[in-house]
Amino acid sequence: xxxTDSTQPHVTIVEVAPRDGLQNEKVELSTGQKLxxxxxxxxxxxxxxxxxxxxxxxxxxxxxxxEDLVGLLPDDDGVVxxxxxxxxxxxxxxxxxxxGEINAVVHCTDTFSNRNQGTDxxxxxxxxxxxxxxxxxxxxxxxxxxxxxxxxxxxxxxxxDRLRSVLDGVLEEPPTELSLADTIGVAVPRDVRExxxxxxxxxxxxxLRAHFHDTRSCGIxxxxxxxxxxxxxxxxxxGGIGGCPFxxxxxxxxxxxxxxxxxxxxxxxxxxxxxxxxxAGEWLEDLFGRRLxxxxxxxxxxxxxxx
Numbered sequence: 001x002x003x004t005d006s007t008q009p010h011v012t013i014v015e016v017a018p019r020d021g022l023q024n025e026k027v028e029l030s031t032g033q034k035l036x037x038x039x040x041x042x043x044x045x046x047x048x049x050x051x052x053x054x055x056x057x058x059x060x061x062x063x064x065x066x067e068d069l070v071g072l073l074p075d076d077d078g079v080v081x082x083x084x085x086x087x088x089x090x091x092x093x094x095x096x097x098x099x100g101e102i103n104a105v106v107h108c109t110d111t112f113s114n115r116n117q118g119t120d121x122x123x124x125x126x127x128x129x130x131x132x133x134x135x136x137x138x139x140x141x142x143x144x145x146x147x148x149x150x151x152x153x154x155x156x157x158x159x160x161d162r163l164r165s166v167l168d169g170v171l172e173e174p175p176t177e178l179s180l181a182d183t184i185g186v187a188v189p190r191d192v193r194e195x196x197x198x199x200x201x202x203x204x205x206x207x208l209r210a211h212f213h214d215t216r217s218c219g220i221x222x223x224x225x226x227x228x229x230x231x232x233x234x235x236x237x238x239g240g241i242g243g244c245p246f247x248x249x250x251x252x253x254x255x256x257x258x259x260x261x262x263x264x265x266x267x268x269x270x271x272x273x274x275x276x277x278x279x280a281g282e283w284l285e286d287l288f289g290r291r292l293x294x295x296x297x298x299x300x301x302x303x304x305x306x307x
Contacts, residue, residue: 010269012233015046016253019053019084021242023060024250027288031065035072040283041238042079044276050103053084054093060245070097086117091131101141104131106170108146108162111154125169132173144175145211149195151186153248163195167202177209177233182222184247185215189225196229209233212254214240219254220262227268234259239281239292255294257281261301274301
């Protein structure tokens with residue numbers, strides 16, 4: 001049972017299992033199965049679902065059906081269906097497919113940026129500026145994620161000054177939402193508070209968003225610290241599936257079930273239905289044929305006392 005009420009704070013949960021969740025998994029779902037995953041997310045209450053990415057199919061083959069999947073989505077159900085783009089070619093494909101919201105990425109280190117985007121950080125910033133301008137021309141919402149904002153597997157520590165420098169560059173073309181991503185799951189709550197303090201100082205009207213991976217079991221604590229720091233949008237993945245295909249030893253995003261439990265127990269509204277969410281998690285686990293990482297999926301919510 002939720003302990004929240006209408007007077008308590010609210011965050012938006014973006015369900016990213018269809019995109020970030022599937023991009024690093026060995027199980028390849030059909031387009032129809034992906035559509036059902038999206039539909040189940042809508043049924044458990046998600047009102048923003050990141051459904052796919054418009055990237056080169058040779059680099060991320062599981063996303064090769066991006067246009068087909070987007071073409072199957074309803075456009076009148078009040079749900080935002082967003083997609084990841086890494087460059088202008090990806091944006092062109094998203095525009096042609098009829099996507100109304102895109103998520104772009106700029107990285108904090110040159111090595112990771114080159115491996116993921118084929119350019120250094122400065123080049124990524126320039127790509128973002130052009131994406132932002134073109135998106136406005138087409139009436140598309142353009143959000144931005146700052147990746148490896150807490151640490152890089154190739155260059156190590158990412159300083160706060162480095163993050164501030166990247167933010168200074170990208171904010172010349174402000175996004176609709178600004179997200180900081182712990183791409184490889186190295187952050188702890190202190191890092192979260194520190195870095196979102198920097199972001200808050202640089203933006204005033206732009207909503208802040210957070211993207212955490214649970215690689216070292218700090219993801220849920222980091223999400224709560226983010227909310228305390230003014231973040232109003234959190235990414236999560238059903239069952240805790242996923243991970244970046246360009247990061248060594250990558251593991252999944254924070255599990256949507258675990259995040260919902262933590263928010264409920266913290267008195268923070270989110271709009272998702274725990275029962276439908278659990279059913280979706282069981283369905284996905286059966287589809288994958290293995291135990292998924294999410295904890296609440298297996299442990300259940302707060303235990304009901306036995307009379």
